[in-house]
Amino acid sequence: MAFEQSAKKNFxxxxxxxxxxxxxxxxxxxxxxxxxxAPAVHKGENAWKLExxxxxxxxxxxxxxxxxxxxxxxxxxxxxxxxxxxxxIVSDYTFVATGTAVVASNAVPIFCDIDPETLVMDVxxxxxxITPRTKAIIPVHLGGNPVAMDHLMEIADKHNLKVIEDxxxxxxxxxxxxxxxxxxxxxxxxxxxxxxxxxxEGGLITCNDDKLATDIYSYxxxxxxxxxxxxxxxxxxxxxxISEFNAAVCRAQLKKFPVQHKIRNEHAKYLTEKLNExxxxxxxxxxxxxEESGWYVFPVVFDLKKFKNIKxxxxxxxxxxxxxxxxxxxxxxxxxxxxxxxxLKKGIDYSKANWGGAKSADKNFPVVTDIYKRSxxxxxxxxxxxxxxxDWVVDFIKKLK
Ligand SMILES: *Cc1c(COP(=O)(O)O)cnc(C)c1O
Numbered sequence: 001m002a003f004e005q006s007a008k009k010n011f012x013x014x015x016x017x018x019x020x021x022x023x024x025x026x027x028x029x030x031x032x033x034x035x036x037x038a039p040a041v042h043k044g045e046n047a048w049k050l051e052x053x054x055x056x057x058x059x060x061x062x063x064x065x066x067x068x069x070x071x072x073x074x075x076x077x078x079x080x081x082x083x084x085x086x087x088x089i090v091s092d093y094t095f096v097a098t099g100t101a102v103v104a105s106n107a108v109p110i111f112c113d114i115d116p117e118t119l120v121m122d123v124x125x126x127x128x129x130i131t132p133r134t135k136a137i138i139p140v141h142l143g144g145n146p147v148a149m150d151h152l153m154e155i156a157d158k159h160n161l162k163v164i165e166d167x168x169x170x171x172x173x174x175x176x177x178x179x180x181x182x183x184x185x186x187x188x189x190x191x192x193x194x195x196x197x198x199x200x201e202g203g204l205i206t207c208n209d210d211k212l213a214t215d216i217y218s219y220x221x222x223x224x225x226x227x228x229x230x231x232x233x234x235x236x237x238x239x240x241x242i243s244e245f246n247a248a249v250c251r252a253q254l255k256k257f258p259v260q261h262k263i264r265n266e267h268a269k270y271l272t273e274k275l276n277e278x279x280x281x282x283x284x285x286x287x288x289x290x291e292e293s294g295w296y297v298f299p300v301v302f303d304l305k306k307f308k309n310i311k312x313x314x315x316x317x318x319x320x321x322x323x324x325x326x327x328x329x330x331x332x333x334x335x336x337x338x339x340x341x342x343x344l345k346k347g348i349d350y351s352k353a354n355w356g357g358a359k360s361a362d363k364n365f366p367v368v369t370d371i372y373k374r375s376x377x378x379x380x381x382x383x384x385x386x387x388x389x390x391d392w393v394v395d396f397i398k399k400l401k
Contacts, residue, residue: 010389011325014381015198016256024248034244036065038230039221046247050204053254058171059179060187060206062213065247066220069168069190071240072203073101076164076186077136078236079215082107084348086135091121091147091166092332093368094140098166099333103344107135108353111334113367117285119299120147122367127155129354136162141170141180143377144196144294146287149175149183156184164188167206169296171197172261176289181206186216191250196264196294196380197257199250202242264295264383267390271298271383274394280306281397298378299329300397301371307401315400316376324393325382329375332368334360 028034028046036047047065055063066072082088088102092111102109110129115122120142137156139147149165156163163184167173171189173180181187191202207213215235217226223237224230242250272283280303286293304310319326333339333355340360342350350356354364362369382393 010385011323012381012384014379015193015253016260016381016384017253020252020255021249024252025245028244028248031244036241036244036247039217039224039226039228046244046251047242050242050247050251050254053251054189054204055206057254057257058181058187058206060182061208062206062210064205064207064213064216064220065242065250066203066205066240067242067246068201069188069192069195069203070097070101071220071238072188072190072205073097073138073164073166074104074238075216075219075240076188076205077101077105077107078219079212080136080162080164080185082135082162085133087131087133087352088136088138089126089129089134090138090333091140091142092334092365093119093121093142093330093372094166094333095168095330096333096336096338097168098138098140099339102138106345106348108133108348108350109333110134110354111332111365113365114371116367116371117282118145118287119143119284119301119371120145120287121152123148123151123155126152130155130159130161131352133352134159134161136164137184138164138166139184140166140168141173141294143284143297143299144170144173145284146170146173146175146180146290146293148287148289149180150289153183167294168192168195170294171195171257172292173290173294174292175287177291182208185209186212191246191253194296194379196261196296197250197253199246199248199253202246202250203240260384261292261294264380265292267383267385267387268293268295268298270387271390271394274390275300275397278394278398280304280401295383296380297327298380298383299375300377302374302376304374310400312374312376318400319376319396322396324396325379327377327379329372329377332365332372334365335362
């Protein structure tokens with residue numbers, strides 16, 4: 001196939017930008033207003049407009065922007081008063097920030113194993129992890145695949161726990177009639193360079209409670225109140241503000257998002273059907289009730305026995321050598337050096353964590369350990385490729401047998 005010769009350059013590259021993005025940045029440069037400004041003065045600039053536009057798009061009452069999708073988690077935890085002596089249940093299969101945001105708040109993350117088919121937090125395992133110290137849960141919509149939020153909220157409500165949805169992969173995801181980020185008490189989004197909505201760096205928080213929105217704002221902006229005097233500081237808050245440059249690019253990208261999102265959803269459905277026809281290959285299953293997914297990544301799980309017991313690293317290498325954009329999956333958090341060796345914060349008691357030393361043994365997290373050993377993932381931009389290229393990828397995988 002001619003396509004095979006030059007596969008690499010035939011797959012879309014990310015980010016996708018045009019003159020609107022250039023204009024967005026130059027307009028900020030020329031305006032001389034490079035930061036979001038004092039809360040009482042600059043309303044109407046890019047950061048504030050981005051909040052309005054994203055709130056509308058994600059069907060939330062409030063949206064607050066911040067510097068990235070790590071500090072958004074920290075701000076939500078801070079607004080809930082999560083701190084010393086508290087525990088927060090997080091998925092074991094996620095980017096490290098979901099766990100370290102909890103560490104930053106002086107609380108202890110508790111890792112929850114995943115469902116072998118949907119690859120997101122196994123909600124049935126959450127209740128066993130709840131202790132009198134548990135204050136919050138952070139479900140992660142991995143690859144845009146929503147956690148079963150109806151079920152999770154029942155558990156959270158029963159135990160009076162706060163829920164922060166980590167939506168870093170899930171811009172545009174919709175579950176049972178509601179966009180993600182509206183099921184829990186708040187939703188945290190990342191606009192880092194690889195994400196489906198990007199401005200290089202950036203974060204957004206959605207919520208539907210007026211008081212919570214005010215508290216989160218204060219945490220992001222030095223303990224200030226929106227509309228109030230610049231040097232009035234009412235509570236502890238950091239500087240997690242986004243810059244006007246990032247906000248302006250994010251607004252330009254948000255305009256392009258709906259078309260890309262639709263293509264990713266259509267192509268993911270197509271690719272899932274094709275891959276699942278191969279004996280020994282399984283695409284991530286969307287949680288029943290999912291209507292749209294952000295599709296930040298497209299995980300593929302192999303039954304390696306059906307592939308002559310090839311190592312997953314070998315599959316990864318062959319695909320990359322052939323020019324197929326292929327990524328590593330996240331190593332489960334319980335095995336990362338910082339958690340296993342407990343290289344964390346001074347003075348905090350981590351002894352009741354369900355990780356660290358012998359407790360970090362893979363056998364204690366059997367599902368995620370097994371899945372991680374036999375998975376690869378495609379980055380979201382591959383889903384923007386034409387279907388004939390996706391066919392070519394499917395054929396390539398068939399030939400690995
Ligand atoms: C990217 C990511 C984050 C952190 O976002 P940054 O903007 O890079 O700080 C948090 N959680 C998950 C699941 C992510 O993928």
